[in-house]
Amino acid sequence: MEKVVIIRYAEIHLKGKNRGFFERVFTVNLERAMRGLRHELRRTSGRYLVENFDAERIDEVCDRISRVFGVHSYSVGYKVQSGLDEIYAVAKEVCPAEGTFKVETHRADKKFPMTSMEINAAIGGRLLSERAGLKVDVHRPNAYVYIDVRENGTALVFGEFMKGPGGMPVGTAGKGLLLISGGIDSPVAGYLMAKRGMTVECLHFHSYPYTNEQAKEKVVELTKILSRYSGTAALRTVSVTHIQEEIHKRCAEDLMITLLRRFMYRIAERVAKKIGGGCLITGESLGQVASQTIEGITSSNSVVTLPVLRPLIGFDKEEIITRSVAMGAYETSVLPFEDCCTVFLPEFPAIKPKMSYILEEESKLDVEGLLEEAMGTMKVIRIGEEKGTY
Amino acid sequence: MGRQIIYLDNAATTRPNARATERAGVFLTERYFNPSALYSDGFSVGVELKKAREFLLSRVVDPTAYDLTFTSCGTEADNQAVFCCGKRGNVVTTAGEHAAIYASCTELKNRGVEPRFVPVLPDGGVDPEALLRAVDEKTSLVSVIHVNNETGAINPIAQLAKRVKEKNPRALFHADGVQAYGKIPVRLPKEVDLYSVSAHKIGGLKGTGALIHKKGVHLSPYLFGGGQENGLRSGTENVFGVMTFRYAAEEKFASLDRDCERIGELRERLFSGLDGRLFRRLSPQNGTPYILTVSAEGLRGEVLQHMLSDEGLIVGTGSACSSRHRYSRVMTACGYTEKTLDGVLRLSFSPETTLEEVETAAKILNETAARLKQKTE
Numbered sequence: 001m002e003k004v005v006i007i008r009y010a011e012i013h014l015k016g017k018n019r020g021f022f023e024r025v026f027t028v029n030l031e032r033a034m035r036g037l038r039h040e041l042r043r044t045s046g047r048y049l050v051e052n053f054d055a056e057r058i059d060e061v062c063d064r065i066s067r068v069f070g071v072h073s074y075s076v077g078y079k080v081q082s083g084l085d086e087i088y089a090v091a092k093e094v095c096p097a098e099g100t101f102k103v104e105t106h107r108a109d110k111k112f113p114m115t116s117m118e119i120n121a122a123i124g125g126r127l128l129s130e131r132a133g134l135k136v137d138v139h140r141p142n143a144y145v146y147i148d149v150r151e152n153g154t155a156l157v158f159g160e161f162m163k164g165p166g167g168m169p170v171g172t173a174g175k176g177l178l179l180i181s182g183g184i185d186s187p188v189a190g191y192l193m194a195k196r197g198m199t200v201e202c203l204h205f206h207s208y209p210y211t212n213e214q215a216k217e218k219v220v221e222l223t224k225i226l227s228r229y230s231g232t233a234a235l236r237t238v239s240v241t242h243i244q245e246e247i248h249k250r251c252a253e254d255l256m257i258t259l260l261r262r263f264m265y266r267i268a269e270r271v272a273k274k275i276g277g278g279c280l281i282t283g284e285s286l287g288q289v290a291s292q293t294i295e296g297i298t299s300s301n302s303v304v305t306l307p308v309l310r311p312l313i314g315f316d317k318e319e320i321i322t323r324s325v326a327m328g329a330y331e332t333s334v335l336p337f338e339d340c341c342t343v344f345l346p347e348f349p350a351i352k353p354k355m356s357y358i359l360e361e362e363s364k365l366d367v368e369g370l371l372e373e374a375m376g377t378m379k380v381i382r383i384g385e386e387k388g389t390y
Numbered sequence: 391m392g393r394q395i396i397y398l399d400n401a402a403t404t405r406p407n408a409r410a411t412e413r414a415g416v417f418l419t420e421r422y423f424n425p426s427a428l429y430s431d432g433f434s435v436g437v438e439l440k441k442a443r444e445f446l447l448s449r450v451v452d453p454t455a456y457d458l459t460f461t462s463c464g465t466e467a468d469n470q471a472v473f474c475c476g477k478r479g480n481v482v483t484t485a486g487e488h489a490a491i492y493a494s495c496t497e498l499k500n501r502g503v504e505p506r507f508v509p510v511l512p513d514g515g516v517d518p519e520a521l522l523r524a525v526d527e528k529t530s531l532v533s534v535i536h537v538n539n540e541t542g543a544i545n546p547i548a549q550l551a552k553r554v555k556e557k558n559p560r561a562l563f564h565a566d567g568v569q570a571y572g573k574i575p576v577r578l579p580k581e582v583d584l585y586s587v588s589a590h591k592i593g594g595l596k597g598t599g600a601l602i603h604k605k606g607v608h609l610s611p612y613l614f615g616g617g618q619e620n621g622l623r624s625g626t627e628n629v630f631g632v633m634t635f636r637y638a639a640e641e642k643f644a645s646l647d648r649d650c651e652r653i654g655e656l657r658e659r660l661f662s663g664l665d666g667r668l669f670r671r672l673s674p675q676n677g678t679p680y681i682l683t684v685s686a687e688g689l690r691g692e693v694l695q696h697m698l699s700d701e702g703l704i705v706g707t708g709s710a711c712s713s714r715h716r717y718s719r720v721m722t723a724c725g726y727t728e729k730t731l732d733g734v735l736r737l738s739f740s741p742e743t744t745l746e747e748v749e750t751a752a753k754i755l756n757e758t759a760a761r762l763k764q765k766t767e
Contacts, residue, residue, distance in 0.1 A: 208696060209693050209696030210690075210693050245766075343690055344766075
């Protein structure tokens, strides 16, 4: 008897003629997730089977699978020769010692001498006779024993269905550039877009020496966490220090954030185009902070032509935190390193800035010059093999 | 690092003394035996540890009257003192302590012991009268930092210990000597029961500290196991660390008075080179010569620290151990305004610091602070 993991996929079956493409990407993603673990991945009718892994690393295997978008559910089970005794031997492992249960058989191999119902009865009966605490309940059992008799003379026996993350395989919905800060929101925004199949690359703005190395390290860490789901290859960092200093020196204080965000969007668009990204992704949530009003969003949006996706726009903080915890980013997100220095923060930021006012203040700056200078500070940090510093 | 730097954060840690590590090297390469082993090679390493212990003790106390327990750091020594001796009633300490004492005394609350934090004076030294007032018949331990690691103020621990004992002879007296041992002249009177020291502040290695304790003071173990360190601190001894500590201390103590005088001059030289319109002195004149704390008022210390490091000058911004908080707890306790607290820089020296370095440092400090001021005002 050999331990295996059975993986079922989510929405792929909906994709008529493109199905081959989706399945190929999904296979690549599963292989990538399993990198470094001994295994064999096999596609069988409508599902995947992970075999030949080190049994003591089963938790790791499951953990990796549970992060691959497109996985609807998965089960840990056994692969045995399809004989009744062999099946029973592992059914005992899968079935709990007491409580209600149900045996459910699927027989793909129609040459098998018993029908599905007969197998159910035979295995269920033997379990009942050996374990006094067990009771059959075909409607609402506490536990299932699933038996899948396959055509190649083997059978899969498994119990629990574990829920996968759902969604679409990453790489099937283009590439987006996530503006990532050290906060809670942006990694979640990246996660949600990756869930729809988008490859997410990351861009972080820093203002060293007004922000520190720890803050950058935290963003690297968050990108790594995100990349376990999102196929992220690199984190790019760009310094907006001089832009902030110039805004501080030349423009109205209350527009610091508004103007800075316009610069960030412009830079992001340039970076996105460079790496073949089709959109920007932000963690904005309407009304959360002064710059995330509809006026603020209008002001930033108007400087770019690429679409800006804001998957969190209608979420409140609690919902975002729940997702952040679930994806494993929360603990890192709340580390106390500022990614934005309070030196330049206005006491009263403009909440509903008028466009004419913004444009007038912005005209005091050499926008193109500052953009080019900022682009020159770009550093690329490969995720997983960390290169480069500020 | 490859680049030329001026290192003025010696209160955080010092560069290990190369002669000391070289002398101790034999304990890595040839005499690597377990000092608790009974065969002669192991036993002889144990003998070396014993000699090192006596040497380190003899520099500040009579080694026949005190013991020394090696620990993994100053923090561990402080914790052992607090949790072994602060078991009932109340523990009196100051608002100017290093986090190792402050946090462990705060933890005492959860263990049914009342911690009492006595206010400090503006220079970071404890207010002696306030300290004495806080001591009563229920006090089990008094702990006072010897040299304040953030301001450099020296507390008169000998005198304080005597007065504490006059008021409550049963109270134990502990001092955190991490910034004092091997740096300023120290001779502990019999009223000081416990004293914490650390190797890496005087050219030793990180990972080596010690708790000096008077014979007869009952200590209980903090780590249990093979019974090393007279049962007080189980775990195979860090022989290389201890031997490096011993050799580094040997050099430091040999030139202690001379270093004090010269470094005191460097400190004043640096301060007089600073632009008075940009920097305010917070360290007392009669504090340790090794620390000069100033404030670039109105500027952010951390931003300045980054800019200075880009210029090749490495300085501290208060205590590195508590750099997660915006304002240093200790500097806040000294009563400074936010404007002053924001700009705190700690410049700390070692015997390796040269006159040329402090002169260049003053220039870099002036230029950088002026530049930042111009950008952010």
